Amino acid sequence: MNSKRRMDHSDDEGPHHSRDKFTSERRNSVDRRDIRDRDLRERDRERDRDVRDLRDRDRDRDRNRDRGNYADRRKRDSNSSPEDRSSDRRSKRRRSVSPDPRRQPSDGGDHYIPNYDKDGYTPAPRYVGRPGDIRFPPPGFPVMQIGFGVGPNPQILPPGAPMMPMDWSGPRQETPKDPDQLDFLVTFKYYSEFMQQSNPKNRLSDEDLHKKYNEYKEAFALKQLKTFFESHKKEEWFLEKYHPKYIQERAHVTKELKKELYKQFISDLKEGLLDKINNDASEDSTKQEDGSKIDTKDPDEDSNRLFIKSVSPNISRQKIEEMCKTIEGFQYLALSEPNPQKKFHRLGWIVFKEGTDMDNAYDKLNEQKIDEFVFYLARHKNQTGPVRNRITPDVACSVERLKKDLSQIQRLCDKLDSDIDGGFEGSTEIKTRIAQIDDNNDREEADDVKRTLDFHIEYLRRTHMFCYYCGSESDSVEELSRKCPGRHLRGVLGGEGKTSVNKNKEKQVNSAQWLKTLDHKIAYKTEPWKFENEVDKHGGTSLQKVLDKFYHEHVVEVDPQRKFKCKLCGKLFKGSDFVRKHIDYKHHDTVETTSNETKFFNNYVLDPNHLLPTTPPNPTAALNVPPNVTPIPTNPFSVMANAPPPPFMGFNFPIVGAAAGTPHDQIPRIGFDAREDGRDRGLKNSRKQLPRTRPK
Numbered sequence: 001m002n003s004k005r006r007m008d009h010s011d012d013e014g015p016h017h018s019r020d021k022f023t024s025e026r027r028n029s030v031d032r033r034d035i036r037d038r039d040l041r042e043r044d045r046e047r048d049r050d051v052r053d054l055r056d057r058d059r060d061r062d063r064n065r066d067r068g069n070y071a072d073r074r075k076r077d078s079n080s081s082p083e084d085r086s087s088d089r090r091s092k093r094r095r096s097v098s099p100d101p102r103r104q105p106s107d108g109g110d111h112y113i114p115n116y117d118k119d120g121y122t123p124a125p126r127y128v129g130r131p132g133d134i135r136f137p138p139p140g141f142p143v144m145q146i147g148f149g150v151g152p153n154p155q156i157l158p159p160g161a162p163m164m165p166m167d168w169s170g171p172r173q174e175t176p177k178d179p180d181q182l183d184f185l186v187t188f189k190y191y192s193e194f195m196q197q198s199n200p201k202n203r204l205s206d207e208d209l210h211k212k213y214n215e216y217k218e219a220f221a222l223k224q225l226k227t228f229f230e231s232h233k234k235e236e237w238f239l240e241k242y243h244p245k246y247i248q249e250r251a252h253v254t255k256e257l258k259k260e261l262y263k264q265f266i267s268d269l270k271e272g273l274l275d276k277i278n279n280d281a282s283e284d285s286t287k288q289e290d291g292s293k294i295d296t297k298d299p300d301e302d303s304n305r306l307f308i309k310s311v312s313p314n315i316s317r318q319k320i321e322e323m324c325k326t327i328e329g330f331q332y333l334a335l336s337e338p339n340p341q342k343k344f345h346r347l348g349w350i351v352f353k354e355g356t357d358m359d360n361a362y363d364k365l366n367e368q369k370i371d372e373f374v375f376y377l378a379r380h381k382n383q384t385g386p387v388r389n390r391i392t393p394d395v396a397c398s399v400e401r402l403k404k405d406l407s408q409i410q411r412l413c414d415k416l417d418s419d420i421d422g423g424f425e426g427s428t429e430i431k432t433r434i435a436q437i438d439d440n441n442d443r444e445e446a447d448d449v450k451r452t453l454d455f456h457i458e459y460l461r462r463t464h465m466f467c468y469y470c471g472s473e474s475d476s477v478e479e480l481s482r483k484c485p486g487r488h489l490r491g492v493l494g495g496e497g498k499t500s501v502n503k504n505k506e507k508q509v510n511s512a513q514w515l516k517t518l519d520h521k522i523a524y525k526t527e528p529w530k531f532e533n534e535v536d537k538h539g540g541t542s543l544q545k546v547l548d549k550f551y552h553e554h555v556v557e558v559d560p561q562r563k564f565k566c567k568l569c570g571k572l573f574k575g576s577d578f579v580r581k582h583i584d585y586k587h588h589d590t591v592e593t594t595s596n597e598t599k600f601f602n603n604y605v606l607d608p609n610h611l612l613p614t615t616p617p618n619p620t621a622a623l624n625v626p627p628n629v630t631p632i633p634t635n636p637f638s639v640m641a642n643a644p645p646p647p648f649m650g651f652n653f654p655i656v657g658a659a660a661g662t663p664h665d666q667i668p669r670i671g672f673d674a675r676e677d678g679r680d681r682g683l684k685n686s687r688k689q690l691p692r693t694r695p696k
Helices: 002-079 082-088 188-198 206-232 236-242 244-270 317-324 358-365 399-418 426-437 445-463 477-483 505-509 511-526 528-533 543-554 576-586 588-606 619-623
Strands: 302-311 330-335 346-352 368-370 373-375 377-381 555-559 563-566
Touching: 188 206, 206 588, 236 244, 236 588, 244 426, 244 445, 244 588, 302 358, 302 373, 317 330, 317 368, 330 477, 346 358, 346 477, 358 377, 399 426, 399 445, 399 511, 426 445, 511 528, 528 588, 543 555, 543 576, 543 588, 555 576, 563 576, 576 588
Parallel strands: none
Antiparallel strands: 302 346, 302 377, 330 346, 368 373, 555 563
């Protein structure tokens, strides 16, 4: 019974005894710490008293010494000469102040820091929150990395964190982008730097770099052709100009128009209206001077044409013609080339027969809709003012070049005449007329060549709607007048060796390239088969290779060397040649579709006047940086969204980076020279001052 009671007593008293013991130990520890703190404070007070006593004693000693020195100096000066007094008047070094003994521990150990042993103590950094300090910003304020390596997400430093490292190394050198992945043609310098940095171990010579750069340009040109073709091959204007099926339909209409123009030209030629034609430039080369009569109708007088202001690239010619045929007297429709700067929209002219009521036609056709596209028309007016002519480079006036142009233009006239089944003989008619007007006067060889050349130039323009020096052909008189309203005049007065009137210095410098381009355009019209045989070199696709691949895919070998099958219909044959003949005869539409697709692409590629994707005027400037430098962000001092400005900046406006080239005095200060009142040092009310600009 007693043992049980003792056991119960021990169970009850044990926890209380341990808790009391811990409490007493904790109290004793606190007491010891308080005693130690009290002793340290008492020691500090005694040390302060000793310091004050030492300072007072030193001050009294210095005061007494100064008084004695002053009395001695006055006594000595009264008994000495003026020279001795001046030599003794020199400053004496005063006694240096002793260091504060409170800052130097007497025992050589660490000095006392209050509350060092308490939990949660963290030494505060110096200069926290002072104006102009950016090393330790206030807690919670977003800190941005300063330098060129600015990231999109600034980091927030916790209180007491170390200073964020700053990158002052400048722009990072990175490998330029692969030119094959860009949408524009890069310069040779950019390409060279890319090749050298992408293969630093294999240094290429200048010759190898030029060779690879030329290969890159050819590949880029082919990529541009394919890109443009895929983007526009379904548009009506593109199909009408390059697809074989649409070309045949337009060729028939154009031939009928050329027949009428040929009759008019031969009539004017025989009547002598073109005898005085001359394409040599004069000092006043702004008016038409071919000797023919100029129609000078009243500019307010309406002609037999209506002008269409805009035609969508997806609307076919057939739909517009069906709309125009509802008006009695409709003759034909003329459409212009598409304008890449206006989303490839075109212009149009609706031509009516003489005597048609144009007011009625305008009222019925204006604001008509085709496929939700509204056609806005205007009354066409004849151009009666002078036409500005263009001047050829001086190299086109040499005798050798004149002879070459004459030979080329005669072949071109014969080729275009042969394409029309109407018995055109333009060169023969011109030769006959020149023989009739020959006055048997002594003429230089260059003058005879010029006269024959000028007759052929006029024949091409008025009959075949072809501008020789432009190297372009139009399908209507209206389109030719829009593209090339004036004439091309030879730019040397009187022939070779005379004064030039060509003011286009760029064309004079690039005259060799101008002649090369002209010869290429004329050769494409006179000898098209040469370009078709070498279509691979120009970026096209060989038709024979495409057909061979088509036959190979559709001829299936069932039994080796014995049975073959047509993949299109499954019919069996004894030889592969029989299958190919079967495909040509029974599946001609499929073969023609494949052939037309290849011709469609080749017609666009071989056209010397084809359009290409537009690029910026200075493509390399689109990067806004040198080719081997990482672009600097628009706002290098960006801060976190919706973050308040720091109190030490003194700003009330968003922080933005200064643009490149900003004058130094206009760049906003961000804490280094700022004051708490928001003004820069040395400037008064700078926030109210506006930037001054010089009057223009």
